[in-house]
Amino acid sequence: MIMYKYVVTGLVLTGLAMASLQAAETIKSLRDKPLASESDKPVMYRWQRDREPIPRDYVQQPPLIPHKIIGYKIDINSNKCLTCHSWSNYKKAGATKISLTHFTDREGNDLANVSARRYFCDQCHVPQVDAQPLVENTFEPVGAVKQQR
Ligand code: HEC
Numbered sequence: 001m002i003m004y005k006y007v008v009t010g011l012v013l014t015g016l017a018m019a020s021l022q023a024a025e026t027i028k029s030l031r032d033k034p035l036a037s038e039s040d041k042p043v044m045y046r047w048q049r050d051r052e053p054i055p056r057d058y059v060q061q062p063p064l065i066p067h068k069i070i071g072y073k074i075d076i077n078s079n080k081c082l083t084c085h086s087w088s089n090y091k092k093a094g095a096t097k098i099s100l101t102h103f104t105d106r107e108g109n110d111l112a113n114v115s116a117r118r119y120f121c122d123q124c125h126v127p128q129v130d131a132q133p134l135v136e137n138t139f140e141p142v143g144a145v146k147q148q149r
């Protein structure tokens, strides 16, 4: 019985020592900044105001969403985006219609309706907030889409 007690105490002590060793190490991100601790408050960003379409950076880019999408539901019963961006509604809404590529399935078959792999719009298209880039970025758009100044 006494032996057992020593073994348990030993295990608990080793455990504690290991835990404090781990805590002493500061974890760093690849950007060489310490990771936010759990006690840090989450930063709340503000959605950008609705605006004109945002220039693209490369030809195959899913265009960024130049408007807020708060409350725009996409589920099995309805897709709010398509109430403005579908071919039957885009004119009335004054929105861009989804392109032909959104009607092709992964085998390359052309469908009469939006392909399942293009149904969840915000998998690829993202709205914008007022966040500043985390690291410096010197990316230049390719010539084909570079806006003339
Ligand atoms: C109430 C109508 C409406 C709804 C709903 C809507 N949009 Fe839009 N969207 C617009 C309008 C209007 C524009 C701007 C068109 C213009 O100025 O040429 C636009 C622009 C865009 C663009 C930019 C297109 C480009 O060529 O750069 C994308 C991408 C987009 N919306 C995606 C979405 C997604 C994804 C959803 C759903 C989460 C959505 N929209 C819901 C009306 C809407």
Ligand code: HEC
Pocket: 059, 060, 061, 062, 063, 079, 081, 082, 085, 096, 097, 098, 099, 100, 101, 102, 114, 117, 118, 119, 120, 121, 122, 123, 124, 125
């Ligand atoms: C798997 C990624 C993906 C999904 C999901 C997706 N898109 Fe796109 N979308 C793209 C890409 C890439 C482009 C640009 C090239 C092209 O037209 O295919 C694009 C282009 C667009 C454009 C601009 C068309 C044009 O003629 O310039 C609109 C508007 C758009 N998408 C709306 C939507 C809406 C609304 C949905 C949901 C019903 C959606 N997209 C789902 C990837 C996606």
